Amino acid sequence: MTDHLCKTCGQPLTSDEIALHRKLFGMAAREYLCLDCQAEYLNVERSRLEKTIEMYHRSGICVLFAKWEES
Numbered sequence: 001m002t003d004h005l006c007k008t009c010g011q012p013l014t015s016d017e018i019a020l021h022r023k024l025f026g027m028a029a030r031e032y033l034c035l036d037c038q039a040e041y042l043n044v045e046r047s048r049l050e051k052t053i054e055m056y057h058r059s060g061i062c063v064l065f066a067k068w069e070e071s
């Protein structure tokens, strides 16, 4: 849980959404978008972004994404 809200729609963000945002838009970002708004901004399906998140979780190579097994 974080205190961040989506820059566009004001929805509370999950750590996954923030991690993906940093991955896609750069580490320097200080404002973030929720998954829906990221998908709209990038003009891709939301499900595609969800798959990307899942991929990072499974690979464990990206430190932004905690491995699911640990929780």
Ligand SMILES: [Zn+2]
Binding pocket: 006, 007, 008, 009, 010, 011, 033, 034, 035, 036, 037, 038
């Ligand atoms: Zn949003």
